[in-house]
Amino acid sequence: MPRTIWSGAISFGLVTVPVNVVSATESHNIQFHQYHLEDMGRVRVRKFCEVEDREVSTAEIGKGFQWTKDQVIPISDEELRDLPLPTAKAIEIDAFVPMENVDPIRIGDGYYLQASGTVAAKPYKLLVEALRRSSKVAVAKYAWSGRERLGLLRVHGEALVLHAMHWDDEIRDPSELLPPPVDVSDEEIEGALALMETMSREDLEGEEFQDTYTEALARIIEAKREDRPLPEAPEPQEPAKVLDLMSALQESVAKAKASRGEDEGEADVHEMPAAKKKATAKKAPVKKTTAARKTTAAKKTAARRPRSA
Secondary structure: OOOEEEEEEEEEOOEEEEEEEEEOOOOOOOOOOOEEOOOOEEOOOOOEEOOOOEEOOHHHOOEEEEOOOOOEEEEOHHHHHOOOOOOOOEEEEEEEEEHHHOOHHHEEEEEEEEEOOHHHHHHHHHHHHHHHHHOEEEEEEEEEOOEEEEEEEEEEOOEEEEEEEOOHHHOOOHHHHOOOOOOOOHHHHHHHHHHHHHHOOOOOOOHHHOOHHHHHHHHHHHHHHOOOOOOOOOOOOOOOOOOOHHHHHHHHHHHHHHHOOOOOOOOOOOOOOOOOOOOOOOOOOOOOOHHHHHHHHHHHHHHHOOOOO
């Protein structure tokens, strides 16, 4: 049973659902330690106080905010836990929105929300069914580890899942990363759609989605433990240079069909969906420039920074 990370309540309107938060994922990665290669002695990181020049224990270490070069404001775990925020002990739902309106780049790690006690069973089930029937997700605020966060609640099976979300000003503008403007023909887009159709599937089950890196690492460790030759690494394949994009698409479709045991004929080309007409009456929203985004972020940071007395 995973341990409880946080306890509180989901709040929407006058309805409250007492919940415990537990991790929804677990790591199966092989962990390494650092060793002195000469004698394989364990190398450990020790924590020293710069003022007293001595090693300090965990009990002597706390958090602090550097206000100036010479002034540090100590902040205890108790003070962080008792922040004067309505979200310190509650996950406050602010809105319900369609999932397709949430940019996936803003969604982070997921946590299961466990109903806390018998009294929470009915409102928990109520929220699950309401979200399921509405096909929407809930956007909420909550406070963990000394900061207020934005979250997304959705249904997974019969359970509620809370995803951490990035604030809008935390998402970088990708415009400077875009390639130079180029033209793509309808024929090339239809070829790409044909390849996508050939590679489409209904689930993510199968050996293609297994963690082969961890398996390969385990084989290396086992071989070294038994003093056997290491498994040979496959020859890396050089990426092919694309000289003719259409030919590359058609060849890719043929290979994808062959791998699925289908007939290697001409590439199936789909009729390209018609592009949606843009409304002429409405102006496109103006995106914030990088400078404007930085200014907004700076204002928010300044507003959150504590003021000296």
